[in-house]
Amino acid sequence: xxxxxxxxxxxxxxxxxxxxxxxxxxxxxxxxxxxxxxxxxxxxxxxxxxxxxxxxxxxxxxxxxxxxxxxxxxxxxxxxxxxxxxxxxxxxxxxxxxxxxxxxxxxxxxxxxxxxxxxxxxxxxxxxxxxxxxxxxxxxxxxxxxxxxxxxxxxxxxxxxxxxxxxxxxxxxxxxxxxxxxxxxxxxxxxxxxxxxxxxxxxxxxxxxxxxxxxxxxxxxxxx
Numbered sequence: 387x388x389x390x391x392x393x394x395x396x397x398x399x400x401x402x403x404x405x406x407x408x409x410x411x412x413x414x415x416x417x418x419x420x421x422x423x424x425x426x427x428x429x430x431x432x433x434x435x436x437x438x439x440x441x442x443x444x445x446x447x448x449x450x451x452x453x454x455x456x457x458x459x460x461x462x463x464x465x466x467x468x469x470x471x472x473x474x475x476x477x478x479x480x481x482x483x484x485x486x487x488x489x490x491x492x493x494x495x496x497x498x499x500x501x502x503x504x505x506x507x508x509x510x511x512x513x514x515x516x517x518x519x520x521x522x523x524x525x526x527x528x529x530x531x532x533x534x535x536x537x538x539x540x541x542x543x544x545x546x547x548x549x550x551x552x553x554x555x556x557x558x559x560x561x562x563x564x565x566x567x568x569x570x571x572x573x574x575x576x577x578x579x580x581x582x583x584x585x586x587x588x589x590x591x592x593x594x595x596x597x598x599x600x601x602x603x604x605x606x607x608x609x610x
Contacts, residue, residue, distance in 0.1 A: 392544050393459035410486040415479040426473045428466025430487045434458055437483025441475050452566040461510055533568040534578045535603055553600055558593035
């Protein structure tokens with residue numbers, strides 16, 4: 387079974403996972419509950435065992451800007467382990483979610499004795515920094531249709547299952563969530579996705595995107 391590169395917990399060995407469980411506290415959150423708010427102390431690192439959590443900020447006008455989603459197996463709340471200080475983002479459950487919370491000091495001690503896990507943590511931070519950089523460049527240089535296409539391709543690389551020339555995105559995303567990730571309105575995203583469906587590029591079932599022609603999607607993105 388293929389493991390998504392973002393699935394931190396699935397990359398741990400049995401002993402590593404047992405060691406992590408020994409220092410963790412299990413927490414449960416309902417849909418809409420906040421795991422933490424911007425400005426709160428960065429006292430824990432979190433591992434998502436099940437559910438879906440969005441990491442977001444609010445613009446000065448109060449608009450929600452989604453930076454990324456965390457899915458089962460992923461780590462979040464990690465930045466403060468390295469730099470200290472309070473949270474600069476919000477983490478909010480999109481559906482009922484189970485989380486492992488590990489106190490910062492305990493996690494630092496865990497990393498001291500598990501150098502491979504420390505490297506995995508660095509890779510997570512590096513990957514998210516790269517994603518945020520790409521998002522910024524896309525916002526200032528691309529039109530909405532191109533931003534939507536690039537987001538779909540980026541997510542498919544991390545969470546997609548390839549069957550021949552087709553890719554099935556294994557995560558559910560609403561039109562509003564996509565809009566909050568590319569900086570536009572839900573109506574605009576709906577129009578962009580409808581245009582892609584008419585061209586035979588993709589289809590959507592239960593909020594899950596099926597890329598029927600990755601080649602055509604790349605071509606449309608480059609010609610935008």
